[in-house]
Amino acid sequence: MIQTNKNLKEYNTFGISVKAEMFAVFSSIEELKQILSFRNDKKLLVLGGGSNLLLTQDFDGLVIKNEIKRFEVIEETVSKVIVESGAGENWHEFVLNCIDKGFGGVENLSLIPGSVGASPMQNIGAYGVEIKDVFESLSAYHIASGEIHYFDKTKCEFGYRESIFKNKVKGEYIILTVTFRLTKNPTINSSYGAINEQLKVMGIQVPTIKELSAAVIAIRQSKLPDPKIIGNAGSFFKNPTVDNVLLEKIQENYPDIPNYPAENGRKLAAGWLIEKAGWKGRTFDNYGVHKLQALVLVNYGNCTGQEIFDLSSQIIQDVFEKFGVLLEREVNIL
Ligand code: FAD
Ligand code: EPU
Numbered sequence: 001m002i003q004t005n006k007n008l009k010e011y012n013t014f015g016i017s018v019k020a021e022m023f024a025v026f027s028s029i030e031e032l033k034q035i036l037s038f039r040n041d042k043k044l045l046v047l048g049g050g051s052n053l054l055l056t057q058d059f060d061g062l063v064i065k066n067e068i069k070r071f072e073v074i075e076e077t078v079s080k081v082i083v084e085s086g087a088g089e090n091w092h093e094f095v096l097n098c099i100d101k102g103f104g105g106v107e108n109l110s111l112i113p114g115s116v117g118a119s120p121m122q123n124i125g126a127y128g129v130e131i132k133d134v135f136e137s138l139s140a141y142h143i144a145s146g147e148i149h150y151f152d153k154t155k156c157e158f159g160y161r162e163s164i165f166k167n168k169v170k171g172e173y174i175i176l177t178v179t180f181r182l183t184k185n186p187t188i189n190s191s192y193g194a195i196n197e198q199l200k201v202m203g204i205q206v207p208t209i210k211e212l213s214a215a216v217i218a219i220r221q222s223k224l225p226d227p228k229i230i231g232n233a234g235s236f237f238k239n240p241t242v243d244n245v246l247l248e249k250i251q252e253n254y255p256d257i258p259n260y261p262a263e264n265g266r267k268l269a270a271g272w273l274i275e276k277a278g279w280k281g282r283t284f285d286n287y288g289v290h291k292l293q294a295l296v297l298v299n300y301g302n303c304t305g306q307e308i309f310d311l312s313s314q315i316i317q318d319v320f321e322k323f324g325v326l327l328e329r330e331v332n333i334l
Pocket of ligand 1: 013045046047048049050051052053066087112113114115116117118119121122123124125126173174175176224225226227232233234235332
């Protein structure tokens with residue numbers, strides 16, 4: 001059941017080759033409990049699809065991969081439906097399954113890699129929707145007590161790429177199931193500019209959820225590298241929020257800087273800042289900054305996690321020197 005000295009290259013979308021001292025897969029709570037009994041005092045890493053991780057060194061502990069499967073409609077009315085998914089389900093397959101059944105709400109989140117269980121971790125978001133918009137609740141295994149705890153939306157403390165699981169209770173829980181509130185009379189959300197442009201290209205005026213999903217997939221495929229071909233973990237940094245004073249200072253030299261309303265100021269596009277700082281497309285040996293999306297750092301071959309991490313540090317420093325904006329990493333560093 002437990003493998004030792006396991007290479008994790010296949011288990012992270014950056015394709016970084018590091019070893020885990022112990023590795024096991026679980027598909028039920030019983031299996032999870034059995035595996036954890038071998039942990040002793042070792043470090044623990046819960047793995048979904050490995051698409052939001054940068055592994056910078058061998059992991060001297062226990063890595064457990066969540067493969068709890070399930071797709072179940074647990075409540076249904078004429079217009080609404082509550083769907084529960086096992087944490088180990090693939091996110092995109094879950095989205096396609098919902099679309100197939102005519103359940104709307106997650107179509108804008110098509111083609112995001114990874115597992116359903118990781119989706120609340122950073123409140124995944126794309127094209128005008130975040131999972132908090134459709135999230136109902138989740139169940140999670142509390143490692144210290146062995147109890148199952150339930151979290152509703154308020155308890156999850158969702159924010160932009162944030163939740164309680166990345167902050168106050170970091171490392172304390174293993175998410176087992178996630179429940180979503182979806183609708184049978186979907187309202188199409190095509191507010192994100194790129195979606196409307198793509199729908200026009202496709203000749204669609206009033207899209208169905210399936211067509212909206214197809215538009216999102218087309219946009220994503222046109223600018224994000226496919227991890228099966230080029231190793232990456234999506235956006236490496238978060239989009240930063242700045243105050244109006246700093247924005248106006250930057251606008252003196254860059255009047256066209258993209259900026260959007262945010263809770264405590266204005267949100268900037270990190271990809272734009274990195275591009276303007278001259279990093280877009282730069283390649284070093286077998287890693288670098290993607291040529292179509294400056295927010296994505298890539299592994300073209302067998303680079304190390306440390307090389308990607310050092311590259312991200314140089315970018316952070318350079319963007320700070322040029323714009324006075326401090327970028328924060330989105331990807332989990334291990
Ligand atoms: P992993 O990378 O395996 O884990 C991420 C973190 O969650 C780790 O800390 C891990 O320990 C923890 N974790 C995982 N599963 C559990 C669990 N069951 N219980 C407790 N902790 C757990 N993200 C977006 O928000 N929007 C995007 O548009 C987007 N686009 C992307 C595009 C590409 C090409 C790639 C490679 C990534 C993209 N991402 C995006 C990031 C990534 O897909 C998401 O963060 C995804 O939710 C990660 O899922 P995962 O299962 O791979 O998590
Ligand atoms: N831009 C540039 N140069 C670049 C990249 C982007 O100038 O190299 C500019 C674009 O022209 C546009 C703006 O930045 O004006 C925003 O670009 P885009 O719409 O591509 O989105 P993003 O801000 O780069 C965010 C998310 C993505 C998500 C998309 C779509 C973050 C950190 N990233 O990217 O999420 O898919 O919006 O909603 O919020 C992820 O989290 O891994 C991820 C891929």
